[in-house]
Amino acid sequence: MAAWKGSSVLITGGNRGLGLEMVRQFLESPNPPDQVFAGCRDPEGPRAKCLKDLSEKHSERLFIVQLDITDPVSIKEAAKQVESKLNNRGLNLLINNAAINLHRTLDETDSDDMMRCYKTNVVGPMLMAKEFLPCLKMAAQSSDLQGMCCRKAAVINLSTLVASIEKCPETFGMAPMYPYRTSKAALNMLTQCLSEDFRKEEILCNAIHPGWVKTDMGGKEAPLDVVDSVGGVFQVLSALTEKNAGQCLDWEGKIIPW
């Protein structure tokens, strides 16, 4: 079990699916982070009900932050709000979890579908990394930990097996999904770029495939539930070091080829 005590984490799309389960598992771990920031585009809306219930139970360490990752103004505001609560200790872990999937074959896909997926799944995580970089740098500089790890400073991007170009001949038939696959393949390149860029600051950047999971996005027929997926993802996160910088790993720690 990872020890997150003393750290701060931010998860985008923290109101349902894998994001909500990450928030829950962070808070309910024996050594929870000092601060858990849950991004949510509509904190007052019905889809935020479970997150709000959690925040009543964990009011001392869970902070709900209004955050629409397709809106640069919302991202800037969220960065200011989070920074004001960090007490100059920086943000240790940013998890870019929020995303959309459009189940579209080539026939069904138009340019608007492609642009919507790109904007949410690639531009959103890019702007998040850019706006939160000062907080991540502060965390890296103020940490006593040697090397690179998620307890010190890291950006984790939720990717997917179906973004793997090498695996496409195996995975395409069951899930054509042109807008989603191509946007997540671009997210993988973003992960590599950030990893190279941030290495000198000792900020880790990785992509993680959570498995095929029962959520609104994954559907009811998915083999994994959120508890097992997030449990696995957290074990992988807690073991990451500079040796893994830039890799895409699945929830069991296996490397996913680009």
Ligand code: NDP
């Ligand atoms: P869900 O569709 O269940 O949840 C998506 C989350 O993202 C929601 O909280 C949603 O908020 C949020 N979101 C979407 N757009 C925005 C936006 N513009 N701004 C802020 N938040 C937004 O997805 P999952 O939990 O299944 O997936 C989480 C991550 O894991 C994704 O990156 C996905 O690609 C990846 N993944 C999932 C797999 C699966 O099988 N489930 C497999 C492989 C990867 P709202 O409620 O406001 O819509």
